[in-house]
Amino acid sequence: MFDFTAVIPSIPYILEGIGVTLQIVVFATIIGLVLGILLALCKIGNIKPLKWFAEFYTSIFRGTPLVLQLMIIYYAMPQILGFNIEAMPAAIAAFGLNSAAYISEIIRAGINAVDKGQQEAAKALGVPYSKMMKDIILPQAMKNILPSLMNEFITLNKESAIVTVIGALDIMRRAYVVGGQTFRYLEPLLIAGVIYYVMTLVLTFLGKMIEKRMKRSD
Amino acid sequence: MIKVENLHKTYGKNEVLKGISTEIKEKEVIAVIGPSGSGKSTFLRCINRLEEPTSGQISVGGTMITEKNVMKVRENLGMVFQHFHLFPHKTVLENLTYAPINVKGISKAEAIKTAEDLLKKVGLFEKRNEYPNRLSGGQKQRVAIARALAMNPSVMLFDEPTSALDPEMVKEVLAVMKNLAESGMTMIIVTHEMGFAKEVADRILFLEGGQLVEDSTPEQFFTAPKSNRAKEFLEKVL
Numbered sequence: 001m002f003d004f005t006a007v008i009p010s011i012p013y014i015l016e017g018i019g020v021t022l023q024i025v026v027f028a029t030i031i032g033l034v035l036g037i038l039l040a041l042c043k044i045g046n047i048k049p050l051k052w053f054a055e056f057y058t059s060i061f062r063g064t065p066l067v068l069q070l071m072i073i074y075y076a077m078p079q080i081l082g083f084n085i086e087a088m089p090a091a092i093a094a095f096g097l098n099s100a101a102y103i104s105e106i107i108r109a110g111i112n113a114v115d116k117g118q119q120e121a122a123k124a125l126g127v128p129y130s131k132m133m134k135d136i137i138l139p140q141a142m143k144n145i146l147p148s149l150m151n152e153f154i155t156l157n158k159e160s161a162i163v164t165v166i167g168a169l170d171i172m173r174r175a176y177v178v179g180g181q182t183f184r185y186l187e188p189l190l191i192a193g194v195i196y197y198v199m200t201l202v203l204t205f206l207g208k209m210i211e212k213r214m215k216r217s218d
Numbered sequence: 219m220i221k222v223e224n225l226h227k228t229y230g231k232n233e234v235l236k237g238i239s240t241e242i243k244e245k246e247v248i249a250v251i252g253p254s255g256s257g258k259s260t261f262l263r264c265i266n267r268l269e270e271p272t273s274g275q276i277s278v279g280g281t282m283i284t285e286k287n288v289m290k291v292r293e294n295l296g297m298v299f300q301h302f303h304l305f306p307h308k309t310v311l312e313n314l315t316y317a318p319i320n321v322k323g324i325s326k327a328e329a330i331k332t333a334e335d336l337l338k339k340v341g342l343f344e345k346r347n348e349y350p351n352r353l354s355g356g357q358k359q360r361v362a363i364a365r366a367l368a369m370n371p372s373v374m375l376f377d378e379p380t381s382a383l384d385p386e387m388v389k390e391v392l393a394v395m396k397n398l399a400e401s402g403m404t405m406i407i408v409t410h411e412m413g414f415a416k417e418v419a420d421r422i423l424f425l426e427g428g429q430l431v432e433d434s435t436p437e438q439f440f441t442a443p444k445s446n447r448a449k450e451f452l453e454k455v456l
Contacts, residue, residue: 115303117299117301117303118303118305120268120299120303121297121299121303121304121305123268123292124266124268124292124295124296124297124299124366125292125293125297125316125317125321125365125366125369126289126290126292126293126317126321126369127316127317127320127321128289128321131320131321135316135320136305139307140306140307143307216349
């Protein structure tokens with residue numbers, strides 16, 4: 001049933017996909033985190049239009065399929081913009097914008113979970129709002145939300161496999177291509193599965209390490 | 219130093235402060251006393267605008283507090299909370315140096331020196347590199363007092379500073395406060411510690427039902443209170 005001999009020469013080709021997947025995940029994470037923090041601040045702030053925008057944004061990106069968002073950016077946006085978008089930037093944009101919606105909810109909940117006394121103490125010391133958020137509230141919120149945030153990154157890492165629909169040569173796409181060339185799908189797909197699983201294990205381990213470091217003050 | 223004129227505070231339909239007026243002079247130590255729900259904490263929190271007064275005016279050092287200058291005024295008003303509110307992710311020393319460096323723009327070296335001196339004063343120098351969670355309640359509160367003092371305020375506000383402490387830790391905090399009073403700090407203390415109020419305060423403000431019922435010296439208040447309400451209160455607590 002298993003015959004890896006035909007697939008072995010293609011293993012390096014599939015492994016190269018790790019770089020592509022990581023590129024998408026890392027850049028999307030950065031976009032998601034920065035945008036997510038900004039959206040979360042809009043949601044908890046007092047400026048109504050920003051609040052509405054942030055809530056609308058979240059509801060759109062959570063309320064429609066990710067693969068639809070990806071296809072709109074890759075296939076439909078050129079119709080509006082008048083130029084084509086490469087698969088990689090389109091993938092990074094789609095995943096970044098999408099995870100920003102989820103991350104903003106995680107961060108909003110994390111900020112709200114920080115004891116209100118912390119804000120009062122900062123205010124009483126005359127600390128301005130922006131510094132209070134950056135130095136006092138967000139670091140404490142981050143500690144609380146790290147497990148959920150890691151979860152989001154793990155999901156992102158696996159979900160990135162859907163870039164295969166726009167032809168980006170990630171792990172998944174490469175496994176599929178090898179399958180097509182060798183007429184054996186089982187082995188390359190299993191290899192892809194193992195790669196994703198190992199990546200998830202590594203991410204989980206990293207998350208635990210960071211969590212441990214942040215527990216210093218407990 | 220501090221002037222409060224006709225201060226009102228209403229939450230929805232509930233009027234917590236019903237027109238309080240008083241004046242606090244430099245170096246005065248004021249104890250604010252009263253039954254729970256009398257509005258003592260709200261009164262204190264209105265002074266540094268942690269609560270926005272519904273109406274009335276408060277000035278500190280001759281400056282009327284407005285929404286615009288509130289941040290500046292707060293630098294001058296140290297506040298100590300019932301539940302300490304130390305920054306848990308910062309060490310004891312960092313708790314003391316954060317605001318002087320980031321709000322006042324004092325150099326790090328200078329802030330550390332001031333902080334270390336203050337920690338020596340409250341007897342916690344050797345804990346400077348610990349995180350707050352490693353401290354006892356009494357130690358936390360002493361750090362919180364030192365943190366407020368690190369901003370070099372001209373007035374210190376205390377909101378029931380010993381109410382969350384185990385009995386054996388109350389003393390160490392009160393000792394620090396007593397030292398501070400003797401050093402000439404202007405202090406407003408909301409407290410249930412009658413003995414301490416009697417011993418340390420220059421003046422007692424007795425609040426009940428959102429009104430300033432009595433404003434007198436400790437001797438007079440504790441031996442011959444003028445109002446019946448104060449009499450009843452003292453009978454319950456003494």
